[in-house]
Amino acid sequence: MTAKILLIRHATHSDLGSRLSGRSRGGSLSAVGYTQAHAIARYLAEGRLDRIETSPVTRARETAAILSSRTGLPVTVAPALDEIDFGEWEGRAFAELEDDPRWRDWNAARSVATAPDGESMASVQSRALAHIADTAKSTRGTAIAMVTHCDVIRAVVAGVLGLSLDNLLRFSVDPASVTRLEVGTWGAKVCSINEAVPCIS
Template sequence: MLSPENRSAVLSGTTCLHLVRHGAHGDVGRRLSGRAEAGGLSLIGSGQATRAAIALGRLDAVHASPRRRTLETASIIAAQHGLTVEEADALDEIDFGAWNGASFDALADDPAWRAWNSNRATAPTPGGETMVQAVRRAVAHLEGLVRQGAGRQGNIACVTHCDIIRGVVAHYMGLSLDNILCFDVDPGSITTLRFAPGETRVTRINMVPA
C-alpha cells in the first residue's frame, strides 16, 4: 500500500528531473572545452556514466546536450534503461565565445575571465552568451518537460554541463549567480529537482555514485 506521501505524489503528478554532469574526458581541468571540439569520455568517464546509469533507477526519458561528451554519457545511461537519447540544444554548454577551447593557464591572466568568475550575474563573455541567458534557456527546457508530463509521475535524466547545473540550482534556490562557484558539480554526478504542483525542491546536489 502506498504511504500518504507517495499516494499524494502519484495523484499530483510529481516529476523528478535528474541533472547529470557528463563523465570525465581528457580536457577536464586542463582547458575550457565549452563548445570547442573535444574528445570523448575517458575510461574513467565511461565508468562514471555507468555508475550514474545504475544509481538513477527507473527512467522515462534521457535528454542531453549536443556535445560529444554529454551524448556519450547519455548513451550509456539510455542503454541501461532501454531508452534512446533525445538531443536538446537548450542543455548545451555555455557559449564562451572567444574563450571556447582556451587553456585555463592562458585564461588565468585575463582580467575579463577573473571578472566572469567573480560576477557571473552580470559579467559578459567575449562574443558568447551571458550566464543569465544560459540559465534561462536551460530552465525553459526543464519546465517544458514538466508541462509535457503534467498529471503524471516522471523521471527524466538531463545530461548537461557543470555550470549549467550550477546555474539551474541557483535559479531554483533563489541564489545569486555570483555564488555558483560555492558548490561543486563533479563529473558523473547527479543533482535532482522534484517538481510538484505549487513547489519545486532541490532534493540532492552533486551526488557521486560509488
C-alpha cells in the first residue's frame, strides 16, 4: 500500500524574488501569499488529507497553519523539510549575489556545489528523500501534506526521476503549488509537478 505525499511550496512572502531569505525566521507571507494559502487550503480540503507537516521556517509554518485551520488537522514541524542552509549567503539580495562567482557556480553545478559555510544540494536531497521514505513507510495508505521550499521540492523530484541535480532549474515549482508523489516499499513515482491553484475568493 502506498502513501500519497503532497509537496507544497509555501505561499508568496515579502522577500520573494529580491532576497535569498534562506532559513531566516523573517519573511512572513505577503497579502498575495495569504490569498494563495487560503486558496490552496480550500483546494486540498476537498480531497483526502490525513496529516500536515511543515518546514520550521516562518513562511512555511504560516502556510501550513492556514491549511490546518481549514482541515482541522494539527501541524507537525519536520526539520528534514527545512530550507537549504545557505550559510553566508543568507539574507543577501539576489542582485548582490550575481556578482559572487561562487553563486554562479552553485547554480551551474548543483550536484557538486556547496553554499559557503552552508549545505550542499546533495545533502538537501538526501535528508528530504529519507524523510519522505520513512514517513511513507510508517503511514501507509495515508495522504500527507508537506509544506516546504522550492529547491527542496526540486531536489526530491530530481531524486525520484533520476535526474542530475544540475538540471534543477529546468522545471518550475511556484509559490503555493502542489507536487504529488506516491511512495511505497517499491520506491516512489511523481504524479504531478507544480499544480497551480486558482485564487478564487
